[in-house]
Amino acid sequence: MVFPFLLILAIGVIDYTRVFSTAITVASAAKAGAQYGAQSTTTSGDTAQIHQAGRLDAGASAQLSLSSSRVCRCSDGVTVNCVTGSCGSYGAPRVYVAVTASKSVATLIKYPGLPASIPLSRTATLRVQ
Secondary structure, three states: OHHHHHHHHHHHHHHHHHHHHHHHHHHHHHHHHHHHHOOOOOHHHOHHHHHHHHHHHHOOOOOOEEEEEEEEEOOOOOEEOOOOOOOHHHOOOEEEEEEEEEEEEEOOOOOOOOOOEEEEEEEEEEEOO
């Protein structure tokens, strides 16, 4: 009588662990891509290598989606165009790289009130050195 309850509890723990582990992998992949892009202004625009760095960090089996962008901001927080933007008396705009990694995790069983697939998305933003 207790066995079915323990089995469902064990499957729930396994699903939670899978989602938690995948969330860590997705966050790490976004950070790895942002770290590659933040090395210089040249690497901040190299989207192919930024995505490659994220995929290498996640591992071959991860199959995640990556997107990256270069953002320029003044020291007061105002976003400006990276090519033509000016911060006036604040000086040159600061360049940032933002990398977003996404992946969906399918649950082992259908839980009431939860979707069958849990989407995970993490963004890492670093200033270009």
